[in-house]
Amino acid sequence: MHVSAEELLNEKGVKPTPQRMVITEYLLSTDCHPTAEEVLAAVADKLPVSLSRATVYNTLNALVEAGVIREVFTEPGRTRYDANTSEHHHFVDVNTGRIFDIPKENIPHIADQLGEQFKVHSYTVTFFGEMKSEKKRAKE
């Protein structure tokens, strides 16, 4: 289903260094919208060399710029990242802070509802609420 990280990076014109590939692979493999810090923690030991914080930030910015990933803003103070770049939406569980993807098929198309002075490039819906029956209970 996923193209390889290397292909993806080449496609988007980003030189596929080991650091970038590991970070991209991680983001492609998870749906939990990690912060930069979480990315660092998750991939640091997957590299033979050390991975610095600066490289994580540089890489994430490069990937955003290249359109490989997207930023997600759901909470103050920090940015989360999402390798799902297709138009879709988010549900934030206000108890856990966890973010769930909502496919755009679930949401009617609403980009054309604004006045004509607004030329919409993209839009995203953020739902805040709580999960009703959470079968997979996170440890707390």
Added chain:
Amino acid sequence: MHVSAEELLNEKGVKPTPQRMVITEYLLSTDCHPTAEEVLAAVADKLPVSLSRATVYNTLNALVEAGVIREVFTEPGRTRYDANTSEHHHFVDVNTGRIFDIPKENIPHIADQLGEQFKVHSYTVTFFGEMKSEKKRAKE
């Protein structure tokens, strides 16, 4: 249309100090979704005494907690504030960063489109795009 800031604060159980009233008044009077820093700059000279950064942050947090204002997340690194607490949406001009309110009447109700495991408390749509004719300057 607006209740007075003092009434509003009392209603919400926030002790209406001069600092809090000035900040609340400012937020009620503007539609430009200011950051904490912008709030400070805007109201600092409206008080006979000095207004500290810490008080601005403390106040904004207290107001959010009390439900007087809401946080708006549209960009990395900083929080913006909105005294319009009714459900509504935002359009971000990608050129200027300016944020426009979109009344919820313009958007179909979409809170019920998710699976039933999602209990939605609120949702907000954020549009990214650009203004077509900037001759229609918003009054501010």
Added chain:
DNA sequence: ATGCTTGCAAATGTTTTGCACGAGC
């Protein structure tokens, strides 16, 4: 050699916190 990329550390920017003072109950 050239040009990116990395890593470290320092710098920046935003927000929070510790603490003393002052106003109001």
Added chain:
DNA sequence: GCTCGTGCAAAACATTTGCAAGCAT
């Protein structure tokens, strides 16, 4: 007098940047 809000400065975070060194072309 106690409590709470304020102001200042320092601290805590999140992120960016300067720079030297490394890798690939």
